[in-house]
Amino acid sequence: MTTETLASPAPRALEAGPRGAKPRTLTISRVGVYVFLVLAALFFLMPLWVMVVTSLKAMPEIQLRNIFQWPQQITFEPWLKAWDTACTGRDCNGLKPGFLNSVKITVVGTAISIVIAALNGYALSFWRYKGANFLFGLLVFGAFVPYQVVIYPLIVAFRELGIFGTFPGIIVIHTIFGMPILTLLFRNFFAALPPELFKAARVDGAGFWQIFFQIMIPMAVPITIVAVILQVTGIWNDFLFGTVFAGRENMPMTVQLNNIVNTTTGVREYNVHMAATILTAAVPLAVYFISGKWFVRGIAAGAVKG
Amino acid sequence: MAQLATAKEGGAVIKAASSSGRKPFRLSTLMSILGTTPLILTAVGVFFICIIYSFVLSFTNSRIFPAFGADNFVGGDQYARLWSTGRWLISVNNIWIFGLLSIVANMTAGYLLAVFMDQRIKAEDWFRSIFLYPFAMSLVITGLVWRWILDPNYGIQATVRGWGFTEFAFAPLVSAQTAIYGLVVAGIWNGVGVTMAIMLAGLRGVDAEIWKAAKIDGIPTWRTYLFIVLPMMRGAILTAFILQCVGVVRVYDLIVAMTQGGPGISTQMPAIFVIQHITDRSNVGLGMAAATMMLLPVILLLGLQVFVQWRANRVKESA
Numbered sequence: 260m261t262t263e264t265l266a267s268p269a270p271r272a273l274e275a276g277p278r279g280a281k282p283r284t285l286t287i288s289r290v291g292v293y294v295f296l297v298l299a300a301l302f303f304l305m306p307l308w309v310m311v312v313t314s315l316k317a318m319p320e321i322q323l324r325n326i327f328q329w330p331q332q333i334t335f336e337p338w339l340k341a342w343d344t345a346c347t348g349r350d351c352n353g354l355k356p357g358f359l360n361s362v363k364i365t366v367v368g369t370a371i372s373i374v375i376a377a378l379n380g381y382a383l384s385f386w387r388y389k390g391a392n393f394l395f396g397l398l399v400f401g402a403f404v405p406y407q408v409v410i411y412p413l414i415v416a417f418r419e420l421g422i423f424g425t426f427p428g429i430i431v432i433h434t435i436f437g438m439p440i441l442t443l444l445f446r447n448f449f450a451a452l453p454p455e456l457f458k459a460a461r462v463d464g465a466g467f468w469q470i471f472f473q474i475m476i477p478m479a480v481p482i483t484i485v486a487v488i489l490q491v492t493g494i495w496n497d498f499l500f501g502t503v504f505a506g507r508e509n510m511p512m513t514v515q516l517n518n519i520v521n522t523t524t525g526v527r528e529y530n531v532h533m534a535a536t537i538l539t540a541a542v543p544l545a546v547y548f549i550s551g552k553w554f555v556r557g558i559a560a561g562a563v564k565g
Numbered sequence: 566m567a568q569l570a571t572a573k574e575g576g577a578v579i580k581a582a583s584s585s586g587r588k589p590f591r592l593s594t595l596m597s598i599l600g601t602t603p604l605i606l607t608a609v610g611v612f613f614i615c616i617i618y619s620f621v622l623s624f625t626n627s628r629i630f631p632a633f634g635a636d637n638f639v640g641g642d643q644y645a646r647l648w649s650t651g652r653w654l655i656s657v658n659n660i661w662i663f664g665l666l667s668i669v670a671n672m673t674a675g676y677l678l679a680v681f682m683d684q685r686i687k688a689e690d691w692f693r694s695i696f697l698y699p700f701a702m703s704l705v706i707t708g709l710v711w712r713w714i715l716d717p718n719y720g721i722q723a724t725v726r727g728w729g730f731t732e733f734a735f736a737p738l739v740s741a742q743t744a745i746y747g748l749v750v751a752g753i754w755n756g757v758g759v760t761m762a763i764m765l766a767g768l769r770g771v772d773a774e775i776w777k778a779a780k781i782d783g784i785p786t787w788r789t790y791l792f793i794v795l796p797m798m799r800g801a802i803l804t805a806f807i808l809q810c811v812g813v814v815r816v817y818d819l820i821v822a823m824t825q826g827g828p829g830i831s832t833q834m835p836a837i838f839v840i841q842h843i844t845d846r847s848n849v850g851l852g853m854a855a856a857t858m859m860l861l862p863v864i865l866l867l868g869l870q871v872f873v874q875w876r877a878n879r880v881k882e883s884a
Contacts, residue, residue, distance in 0.1 A: 496703030
């Protein structure tokens with residue numbers, strides 16, 4: 260059995276071959292199909308094109324008012340500025356502190372939330388204690404609760420605990436809000452494994468932790484990849500929690516980007532803003548293009564069960 | 566490594582104890598509870614106690630800090646105030662317009678794209694990547710890019726006017742009447758790909774026999790898609806719909822990046838209202854009343870679902 264076949268079956272439907280109407284030879288309707296798709300593709304690509312083109316122009320050229328045109332003179336100045344010296348209020352360090360903060364938050368947050376979710380899913384599949392199903396139901400309910408309903412109590416609690424506006428604080432927040440979907444993901448994965456696997460290990464005398472570390476973790480590689488993609492893009496793209504819980508010291512890149520663009524002092528440098536936007540989008544875009552079909556699977560997993 | 570070692574010990578204990586009856590179950594249950602401590606804390610602490618806490622606060626006149634004194638409880642005053650606050654009424658109005666428009670447009674465009682993707686086209690993977698990549702980027706980025714594209718002085722409007730169409734007008738964000746449509750366009754750009762992917766999966770889950778039967782009956786392809794296949798994809802449609810609803814209720818980043826609730830307060834949303842009242846406007850009581858109102862539709866929908874399931878079970882039992 261390859262790891263591939265172990266992935267949950269539902270998202271795999273996404274990769275099934277086309278089954279719709281049979282294609283005829285090149286008729287007008289075939290041409291119509293491609294015209295429609297190409298036009299749609301142009302609409303989706305247009306903002307990316309505008310971002311790139313704007314970021315490579317100098318300000319005088321932007322003032323010529325043609326956002327679609329390729330720059331007559333390419334400059335990388337806006338990129339350097341966005342990374343290194345762009346200002347938010349009085350600080351002029353560009354995006355790089357935000358980038359480092361986001362890397363830290365994403366790496367630690369992803370690792371911790373996935374370990375916890377895997378453990379949850381495992382315990383909920385094989386070691387259900389009394390009340391476990393109720394807890395699980397409550398957690399799944401949490402996936403639908405608007406964040407605004409629980410943010411204020413969490414602020415109060417975090418202040419009491421002394422972790423409001425700190426690095427551990429923002430990590431705990433991402434762990435909490437990633438838990439419903441991730442636990443669901445792992446629980447469904449473990450529940451679909453053949454129960455003989457677990458029984459055999461029990462007969463051999465393996466306990467809770469031993470089965471988890473030696474049997475379940477190695478089996479759970481595919482679902483873990485999906486979870487990593489989900490969490491990395493989710494945490495990196497987070498804005499609300501970053502603004503509220505991270506504090507000035509740990510401000511993630513998205514928050515800093517928004518501050519740079521919305522800073523009211525001085526001339527609005529649209530080229531720097533667009534360069535900064537691309538820089539902030541780079542990590543999730545890289546994850547998306549590298550992971551390819553895994554990403555789609557992650558969305559489907561998060562969507563179907565979320 | 567240390568954990569592995571203790572795990573081995575745990576296993577040994579179980580082995581030794583298993584001869585003497587029920588004890589090993591107790592140990593593993595304890596381990597299971599121990600292993601799921603974060604789950605217990607989150608489920609009970611956050612998704613139960615925090616919600617109750619917010620709910621109780623909505624009956625107080627708390628300003629910056631929670632106030633639970635006897636004279637702090639003001640009954641339903643905050644709710645009465647909330648529903649006579651212009652900013653909130655606009656927020657509620659906006660979430661309906663934004664929600665209806667973006668869900669309808671998103672589902673329609675998503676299904677249309679999925680149908681076209683289903684025509685055995687070449688380079689399907691390319692098209693899929695193109696339609697889906699915006700979703701990988703955050704709503705902050707989506708908002709900032711579209712704000713730039715819709716900029717009245719340098720964006721699309723200025724560009725097209727520069728081409729000679731001097732009357733061309735497309736800058737929705739500058740006017741209070743149209744700003745919300747700009748938000749809808751950006752939201753659709755970000756999310757249609759996901760709907761497309763879910764719908765495409767649904768389309769391909771439909772039995773091939775259906776297609777053969779429709780063909781034999783001489784039903785045109787477009788009618789098959791609209792009247793036969795679409796009703797069969799209830800699961801995919803529901804999934805996409807729920808995903809959209811959750812997204813709409815949560816919409817925050819997009820607004821902050823694109824309009825900051827403006828011009829004026831014309832694009833305020835409930836999510837922004839709550840955050841503003843627990844931070845800058847320091848009126849926690851009112852903010853929590855608004856948060857409770859945000860939770861209400863979620864509770865109603867989930868309650869409805871539980872009720873439907875319960876009835877279905879009862880029918881099955883009595884049959």
